[in-house]
Amino acid sequence: MTAAAETPPGAARPLLSVVIVSWNTRDALRACLASVERHLTGIPWECIVVDNASVDGSPEMVAAEFPVVRLLHAGSNLGFGRGCNVGMREARGRFVLLLNSDAELLDDSARALIALLERAPRTGVVGTRLVFPDGRCQVSARRFPSAARLLVEALWLYRLLPRARRARWLLGPHFDHASECRVDWLVGAYMLLRREVFEDTGGFDERIFLYGEEVEWCRRIRAAGWELRFSPLGAVRHHAHLSADQLLGGAGRLDHCLDADDRLLVVWNGRAAATLAIAARVLGAGLRVGIFGLRARLGRDDAYGRSLRAEARLVLAHYGRRPSKRDVARAGASPSSRGVAA
Secondary structure, three states: OEEEEOOOOOOOOEEEEEEEEEEEHHHHHHHHHHHHHOOOOOOOEEEEEOOOOOOHHHHHHHHOOOOEEEEEEOOOOOOHHHHHHHHHOOOOOOOEEEEOOOOEEEOOOHHHHHHHHHOOEEEEEEEEEEEEEOOEEEEEEEEEOOOHHHHHOOOOOOHHHHHHHHHHHHHHHHHHOOOOOEEEEEEOOEEEEHHHHHHOOOOOOOOOOOOHHHHHHHHHHHOOEEEEEEEEEEEEEEEHHHHHHHOOOHHHHHOOOOOOOHHHHHHHHHHHOOOOOHHHHHHHHHHHHHHHHHHHHHOOOOOHHHHHHEEEEEEEHHHHOOOHHHHHHHHOOOOOOOOOOO
C-alpha cells in the first residue's frame, strides 16, 4: 500500500473525511471528485481515494488533477468493503463519508446531515436521496431481508397493505424517500457516519468482496446500539454498477446478489424459512414472466414490463442452474436483493 498527496504534518484535523474506493472508473471518478470540491463548502474536509489497482489511468488522473486528494494505491483489487476499511483507517475526520466513485454530490447538504448526526447522539449513520442520471429516485433506504418480507414482495401480497403501512414495513421501492425515518440499512453509495461507528464495529466484513457488505455491516452497527437514518435533505447522482458491470456483467451481478441474499436468509431466518422464501421468489419470477409476457402479446407492453420480465427471466435462469437446496445451504454474509417490487 502506497500513498500520495499526504496531509501535511501539523495540519488541522478535518471535520469530514470523504473515502472513495475506485476500480477502473476514471471518468466517473473525475466527476465525483469535482463534485466534492464544488459542494463541500464551509466544512474542513479531506478526501481519500483508495485505488484498487486500476489500469484505466484513474490514479494518474487523481494525482494530476486533484493534488489535494490523498491517493492510496491498494496494489490489487481489494473489493469495496476492504477498500473502504483501508480508507477509514487513514481518515482523520470526526465524521466519515463513504462515497461511491460513480456518485456525484448535487448540493451542499453534507453540513445539514452532519448537523443531524450532532443533534442525535445515538444516530450513527445517515444516508440521503440517490437519483439516477435521468433524475428518477433510486432506492437507498432498506429493511433487512427476511423470509416474511420476501414472501410479501415476491407474491405481490404487499398490495393488500395500506400504502403508509407498506412503506414503513418494507421501505425500498415502496417508500417515497421524501421524509426522514429510521432504517435498517443504507445503500453504500452514500453513507455518512460517525468515526466512533467504525471504531466500535471494525467496519465492513472483509470476507465479502462485492455486494451486500453494507447490509451485513449495518446489522452489526444496529447490534452495537447505533441507529441508522435516512434524510431527504440532500441529493446524490448515482450511476450505479460501473465497476461491477465491468467485472461481472449484468447477469453475473444479479447472480452474486441472489447467492448472497439467500445465504443471509439462512443465517438470519433459518434454513426452512429461507427455502420457503426462495420458492416464493422463483414463483414470483414465473408469475412476472407470464403476466408481463401476456400483456406484451395483447399489445400492452411497455418499458417497465419489459424490464421486469427480463429481470424475472434472469432470476429463473439463476435458480435453474443450481438446486435450491444448494443455494439455501450455503451460509454467510450477503448482498441484499436490489430488485424492485412489482
